[in-house]
Amino acid sequence: MAKVKFVRDIRDVAQLTEEERARLSTVQNKYSFLATDYYLNLINWDDPNDPLRRIVVPVEDEMVTWGRKDPSNEASNTVLPGVQHKYADTVVFLASENCGGQCRFCFRKRLFVDNAKRETALDLPQALDYVRAHPEVSSVLVTGGDALMLSTKLLTEIIEGLSEVEHVRAIRLGSKLPAYFPQRILDDANLLRLIERSNTKSQRIYVMSQFNHPRELTDIARASVDALLRSGAVVCNQTPIIQGVNDDVDTLEELIIELMACGAVPYYFFQCRPTIGNFPYLVPITRCYFLIEYAKYRVPGLARRVRYTMSHERGKIEVVGVTGKHIYVKYHRAKDFSREGKFLVFYRDDEAFWYDDLLAQRRDTSMIVTSSWQPHEADSGGTNLTVEQDSERTPDSTGHPGLIGQNSPSDY
Ligand code: SF4
Numbered sequence: 001m002a003k004v005k006f007v008r009d010i011r012d013v014a015q016l017t018e019e020e021r022a023r024l025s026t027v028q029n030k031y032s033f034l035a036t037d038y039y040l041n042l043i044n045w046d047d048p049n050d051p052l053r054r055i056v057v058p059v060e061d062e063m064v065t066w067g068r069k070d071p072s073n074e075a076s077n078t079v080l081p082g083v084q085h086k087y088a089d090t091v092v093f094l095a096s097e098n099c100g101g102q103c104r105f106c107f108r109k110r111l112f113v114d115n116a117k118r119e120t121a122l123d124l125p126q127a128l129d130y131v132r133a134h135p136e137v138s139s140v141l142v143t144g145g146d147a148l149m150l151s152t153k154l155l156t157e158i159i160e161g162l163s164e165v166e167h168v169r170a171i172r173l174g175s176k177l178p179a180y181f182p183q184r185i186l187d188d189a190n191l192l193r194l195i196e197r198s199n200t201k202s203q204r205i206y207v208m209s210q211f212n213h214p215r216e217l218t219d220i221a222r223a224s225v226d227a228l229l230r231s232g233a234v235v236c237n238q239t240p241i242i243q244g245v246n247d248d249v250d251t252l253e254e255l256i257i258e259l260m261a262c263g264a265v266p267y268y269f270f271q272c273r274p275t276i277g278n279f280p281y282l283v284p285i286t287r288c289y290f291l292i293e294y295a296k297y298r299v300p301g302l303a304r305r306v307r308y309t310m311s312h313e314r315g316k317i318e319v320v321g322v323t324g325k326h327i328y329v330k331y332h333r334a335k336d337f338s339r340e341g342k343f344l345v346f347y348r349d350d351e352a353f354w355y356d357d358l359l360a361q362r363r364d365t366s367m368i369v370t371s372s373w374q375p376h377e378a379d380s381g382g383t384n385l386t387v388e389q390d391s392e393r394t395p396d397s398t399g400h401p402g403l404i405g406q407n408s409p410s411d412y
Contacts, residue, residue, distance in 0.1 A: 004036050004037060004038050004181055004183050004184075005036065005037045006034060006035075006036055006037075007033075007034070007035050007036070007037060007040060008032075008033065008034055009025075009028070009033065010024045010025050010027075010028045010033045010057070011025055013035075013040060013057070015040065015043070015045040016045075016057075023060065024057070024058045024059075024060070026060075027058035027059070027060060027062050027063060028058055030062070030113075030277070031058065031062055031102075031112070031113065031276075031277045032102055032112050032113075033056075033057075033102055034056075034100075034101055034102040035056040035057075035101045035102070035180070036100060036101060036180055036181050038180075038182075038183070038220075039052070039056060039100075039101055039179070039180050039181075040056070042215060042216070042218065043056075043057075049244060051212075051213045051215070051244060051245040051246065051251070052213060052215055052216065054242070054244045054245050054281075055101075055104065055105075055213070055242070055245055056101050056102065056103070056104065057104070058104060059104070059280050061279055061280035062104065062277040062278075062279070062280060063277075064279040064280070066274070066276070066278075066279040067274045067275045067276040067277065067278055067279065068274060068275065068276065069109070069110040069113070069275070069276055070110055071107065071273040071275050071354075072107070072273060072312060072313050073313040074086075074108075076313070077092075077335075079130065080123070080126055080127060080130055081118070081119075081121040081122065081123060082094045082095060082119065082120050082121050082122030082123070082127065083122065083126075083127050083130055085130075085134070085137075086335050087315075087333055087334075088137075088337075089136055089137060089138045090137065090139045090140070090141065091130070091131055091134070091137050091139075091140045091141070092140075092141045092143060093122055093127055093140060093141070093142045093143070093158065094111075094119055094120045094122065094144055094145070095120060095122045095142050095143070095144055095154075095158065096120060096143075096144030096145035096146055096147060096149050096150050097111050097112075097119075097120045097144055097145045098144065098145050098146060098149040099144070099145055099146045099149060099176065099180070100146055100148075100149060100176060100177045100179075100180030100181035100184070101176065101180040101181075103176070103210075103212075104277070104278075104280075104281060105240060105242050105272055105275075105278050105281035106275070106278075107240075107272075107273040107275045107278075107311075108144075108145075108275075109275055109276060109277055109278075110276075111144070111145060113276070120144055120145060124157060124158060124161060128161045128165070131162065131165055132165055135167045136167075137167060137168060138167060138168065138170065139168070139169065139170040139171075139172060140162050140168055140170075140171055140172065141173075141174060141208070142155075142158055142159075142171065142172065142173050142174065143172075143208075144174070146174065146175050146176055146177060147173040147174050147175050148173060148175040148177040148184055148185065148191075148207075149175075149177070149184075152188055152191045152194065155173075155191065156190075156194050159171055159194060159195075159198050159205070163200075163203060168203065169202065169203055169204070170203070170205075170206055171198070171203070171204075171205050171206070172205075172206040172207075172208050173205065173206070173208065174208045174210075175207060175208065175209060175210070176209070176210040177224075178207075178209045178211070178221050178224045178225055178228075178235075178264075179209070179210060179211050179212070179216040179221055182218075182220045182223065182224035183220070185227055185228065186220070186223060186227055192227055192228075192230075192231045193231075195228065195231040195233050196231040196232055199231070199232035199233065204232070204233070204234060205231075205233045205234070206233065206234045206235070206236060207228050207233050207234070207235045208236055208237075208238055208267070209225065209235055209237045209238075209264050210237065210238060210239055211237050211239060211259060211264065212239045212240070212242060212245055212246055212255075213245055213246050213255065214251065214254040214255045214258045217259070217262060222262045225262045225263055225264050226262070226263070229263045234265070235263060235264040235265065236264065236265045236266075236267035237259050237264040237265065237266050237267055238267050238268040238269075238270060239269060239270065240269070240270040240272040240273075240281075241269055241271065241272065241283050241288045241291065241292070241308075242272060242281045242283070243272075243280065243281050243282060243283050244280075244281070245281075247283045247287070247288070247291060248291065249294045249295050249298075252269075252295035253295040253298045253299060256295060256296070256306065257299055257303065260299070260300075260302060265305065266303055266305065266306035267305075267307075268306065268307055268308075268309055269288070269306055269307070269308045269309075270308075270309060270310070270311060271285060271288060271308070271309070271310040271311075271319075271353070271354065272353075273310075273311065273354070274353060274354050274356075282353050283353075284350055284351060284352060285310075285319060285322075285327065285352050285354075285357075285358075286322050286327065286348060286350045286352070287350070288308060288319075289308060289319050289321075289322045289327075290322065292306075292308045307332060309332055310354065310355050312354070312355045312356075313335070314331075314334065314335055314336065314339060314355070315331050315332070315333045315334035315335050315336075315339060316331070316332040317329050317331060317332070317355050318330050318331075320343075323348070324348070325347065325348055326345050326346065326347060326348055327345070327346045327347070327348050327349070327352070327358065328343070328344070329344050329345075329346070329355070329358070330342065330343045330344070331343075346358040347361055349361070
């Protein structure tokens with residue numbers, strides 16, 4: 001198999017014109033550029049708006065001052081260098097500052113902008129001690145960066161270390177290499193053997209792939225997914241909805257169907273996070289919702305398990321409905337247990353890009369809550385679930401319903 005090369009400087013991308021290379025090198029000076037020659041060869045260079053081009057080739061609008069370095073405040077979940085613990089059952093190892101390509105819409109751009117080593121300085125023995133000391137942890141996600149950019153030697157140490165912890169039932173490897181660099185998987189028999197021997201009846205390796213567009217599912221990419229499946233791994237796919245890449249119904253339908261066909265289960269569609277440099281890639285919440293719903297109407301139930309969520313500081317906020325007037329969301333996962341299961345209704349805002357935009361609908365404007373269930377009540381016997389009645393208040397003098405009782409947006 002031909003050796004894959006990394007291209008680290010936009011000025012070395014021969015398919016761009018000289019003028020484009022000069023113009024875009026300003027962007028790469030701020031937000032680095034990286035791609036494999038394999039991936040660059042998938043791009044249709046005759047089309048300036050080619051979706052795969054948008055995934056890795058910078059655009060000047062990235063320079064728009066907008067967004068935050070750490071939009072989900074991951075710093076607040078960091079318990080040790082390279083270890084995050086946000087949800088009780090899941091620990092994240094930030095083990096790698098390397099990727100097979102630099103996604104222009106990356107939500108962890110800070111790793112490539114700042115000194116990544118600080119955040120990915122995983123001390124493995126210490127990290128394993130932490131997991132051992134937390135029996136509530138059933139799932140560990142190894143990511144970065146890209147987990148499969150780690151050497152197979154280091155991956156072996158991580159996976160074998162986690163395999164020995166009985167309460168860890170799923171070891172997840174976050175990787176876009178099946179799209180950027182599938183040869184890394186296919187050419188490394190030791191990696192596949194490691195995955196094969198680490199899968200047991202009571203503990204499984206999950207590879208969290210990131211295919212953003214159906215054209216990334218080349219024969220060799222599918223072969224890499226197949227190799228992972230044959231080694232016993234479960235492959236789940238997650239992708240943000242990205243402007244100019246997959247923000248149309250036909251593309252999403254094809255992506256869902258092709259993922260289903262190759263065995264990479266469509267798992268999450270994410271709202272693109274408000275990260276620095278991500279301005280040109282955003283799609284508003286209501287538009288994403290309808291694109292996903294229309295695409296799902298066209299695919300079998302098997303492929304409709306994918307959820308549309310925002311990975312917000314407070315938890316995974318799933319968008320479950322949009323009507324002419326309202327946006328309905330639910331805490332699919334909550335960092336703070338008291339928010340588990342909360343179901344919230346906001347006034348429809350077609351300009352909203354992030355949960356914070358909805359939370360900004362204040363008492364004197366339009367935010368309302370209709371119902372919630374509290375899992376701690378289920379914990380106390382399972383028979384005491386209460387669902388609040390629709391609680392839209394009598395409109396205030398501005399004509400808006402306002403919040404229930406004395407709650408403030410910080411409660412949600
Ligand atoms: S693979 Fe993940 S971490 Fe790496 S650049 Fe893409 S989104 Fe960012």
